[in-house]
Amino acid sequence: MPDTPRSRKPRSAIVVYRGVPYRLDLIACRQALVRRQVEGEFHSAEGLAEATGISRSTVSRFFGGRATSLGTTLAILDKLRLQFDDVAKPCAEPDTDGSP
Secondary structure, eight states: OOOOTTTSOOSEEEEEETTEEEEEEHHHHHHHHHHHHHTTSOSSHHHHHHHHTOOHHHHHHHHTTOOOOHHHHHHHHHHHTOOHHHHEEEOOOOOOSSOO
16 A cells, blocks of 8 residues: 555655665664664654754654755764665666656
8 A cells, every 4th residue: 555645654765866766764764763762862853853963854854755965864874873775775766757
């Protein structure tokens, strides 16, 4: 069943860094945020934003699957103690012209 707006949070997102598309596992990112909260590193996504020096709205965009820069993504993943290769997998470029 496809994700629909407002019905639930996206499970993954296609992001493009340096012209290369990746499927970003947002569930793993959210789970890591919860682990850091349980450990007392952050009390909220706002705490993560403060720790990274990134705005709260940008952190929310990241967890919502919307585009952020590679630098922002790497900063968030660092604070979540995740490796890029563990949550971002290269994928085929989305078909934009309708051809096979």
